[in-house]
Each structure stands twice: as structure tokens, then as C-alpha cells.
Amino acid sequence: MTANLSSTKARAALRTSARASAELLLILLMLAVSLWVLGRMWSVVWPLVIGLLLTTLTWPPTRFLLRRGWKPALAASTVTVLFLLVAAGVVALIAVPVASQSGELTDGVVDGVQKVREWAAGPPLNIGDAQIDKAFDSAVSRAQDGLGSMVGAVVTGVSTVVNGLVTGVLALFLMFFFLKDGPRFLPWLARQLPGRLSTDVPTVAARGWDTLGSFVRSQAAVGLIDAVLIGLGLWILGVPLVLPLAVLTFVSAFVPIIGAFFAGFIAVLIALVSNGLMDALIVLAIIVVVQQLEGNVFQPMIQSRGLGLHAAVVLLAVTLGGSLAGIVGSLLAVPVAALIAVIWNYMREQLQEPSPDPGTAEPETGIATPS
Helix, strand or coil: CCCCCCHHHHHHHHHHHHHHHHHHHHHHHHHHHHHHHHHHCHHHHHHHHHHHHHHHHHHHHHHHHHHCCCCHHHHHHHHHHHHHHHHHHHHHHHHHHHHHCHHHHHHHHHHHHHHHHHHHHCCCCCCCHHHHHHHHHHHHHHHHHHHHHHHHHHCCCCCCHHHHHHHHHHHHHHHHHHHHHHHHHHHHHHHHCCCCHHHHHHHHHHHHHHHHHHHHHHHHHHHHHHHHHHHHHHHHHCCCCHHHHHHHHHHHCCCCCHHHHHHHHHHHHHHHHHHCHHHHHHHHHHHHHHHHHHHHHHHHHHHCCCCCCCHHHHHHHHHHHHHHHHHHHHHHHHHHHHHHHHHHHHHHHHHCCCCCCCCCCCCCCCCCCCC
């Protein structure tokens, strides 16, 4: 005998689905409006983001000075000046040689791509020129779109070089104020918010700050280790442009997974053009070994899995960020995903049912227990 469907249960299920759909649409609308407002305010948000990222790097020495009894203003000023000196030293010792060799680096990449095309056109692959040209044009188009997205995201609202310099100076000033007044921000924020918000928002902000600092410092440390090891291997093999490639490896470390692949691809191409196939294969082996050491040894040790994100989530976040905002989106995708995870985990904590106290007496059941 076939059971009939309950019309009452069906209507209840439809009402529940409709209510859930309406609530989801409202949430998506709120997110869309928030992103639109964020885009309109990007000329202000971008210096704020840069200031926060710089603060995560410079906060440990500031905290060290504060614990030694330094005044907040003096500690923040000292660290800011030291940061500017270090940045100027990096520009003088690394950026200038990299800029002087950028043309050679570009030519090497183009020559490497041409060699790959010639190899693919010959046996055993025998890929036709039309297929190679189509794939190459598609790759060039994607690269140009990514570059245009990066430039557009960085210079939104900045139409002149002077405004760009003002943006950098504003980020430095924000870093100084964050270093100086950061410890007093959360107590001040708690006093401004009503009810539970005075507890929830500062707690989430503190956890988010810890997560952001863990990401930036760990990625910088891992990128430095990768750059030193890969650069040392390139130097031993006599591959040219060692310094630019090492710098590219360090910078690419801030874009997880995809950045390492991109930097390794460029290094192998340069080795192929300058030293031949055998050295290119050796460079590829060095990069694979270093990446395995990074993923299985360095990153777990340094990062201690502080972000709590699965590798698949990281890859999807980087892909989505790149599609939405180019290179800048790829750079910010992982920390944004980590901050979303922090908020989600806190909400789950607040929504969980309280666990029963082991010391609480069991409810009476009417059954006598032996004394």
C-alpha cells in the first residue's frame, strides 16, 4: 500500500524553504551593498589595509620596547624610523638591481616561452602552430587582464603620482598611530558599543588581529626561506638573474600555492634559456624539493596551522580573489578568508548549546536509589 504525502508537512516544508531563501537573499544583498560601499571607499580602505599589514610586521619590536618601559609614542616613533631605514636599504640594495635587470628578465621569459613553443611543435607532441598560438594568446590575454586589474585596484581614486605618494604616506602615518594607540583601541571600542556588542566585537577583533599577524609574519618567514634556498641553488648552477628571481620568490610567497607555481615557472624558463635543458630540470627539482620542505616542514613549524584553513579552501580563496580583484585580490584572499573563518568560529561558539555540568544532579525519575 502506497503511503500518501502529508499536505500539512509539505506546506510547512515549503514555508521553511521560502523563509530560508528570503533570509539568504537578504544576506547576499547585504554583502553586495557592503562590497559596493567598500569599492566606493577603496581610496581610503587601501591605505588602511596597507597600514594594518605593515603594523603586523612592526608590532613585535614595538611590543618588546613597550615591555621594557618605553612610552608608546617613543616606541612607535623609533620602530617607524627603523622601518623606513630598512625599507630604504632594501630599495638601495635589492630593488635597484632588480629594476636594472628587469628588461633582461622579461627577455629571458619571452625566449623561454619561445623555446617551449618550438619543443611542443616538434615530436613527440607535434602540436600545431594554430593551437600553440591560440593557447599563447589566451595566456597573454589573461596576464594582461590580471595586470590591468592589479593596476586598477591599486590606483583606484589615485590619478597622479602625487596622490600615490600621499597614499603611501597615509599608510605610514596609520601604521604609526596603530603602533602607538593600538592597545587602547579595544577598550575604547568596548565602551562605545551597547549590550553584547561591547563583548563580541572586541573579542572578534582581537582574534582577527592575531590571525592576520600570524599570516603575514609566517608568510614573510616562509618566503624568506624559499628565496634563500632557491636563490642559493640558482647561484650554484650559474643561472643569471639570481637576485631578481629570489626577490620574485619572496614576494610570490604572499600568494599561497599559485605564487610558488608562478615564481618556479619563471625560474625554470630562465634556466632553460641560459643554461639548457639539463640545468632547467635541476632547477625544477630544486624548486619541487623546496616547496615540499615548505609545505611539510617550514610552514607547519612557523605557522603552527594558526589560520585553520584547509589547502583546498586556500586555493579556492586565491582563485576567487584573483577573479574579483586581480593580483590584489589574490594577495588579500587568504587573510580575508581567515578573518571570515574567525567570525564563523566565534558565531558557532555563541550558538552552541551549553554542555551539561558533570556536577549537576540528574533529574528525578521516581525510581528510588539505594542509600
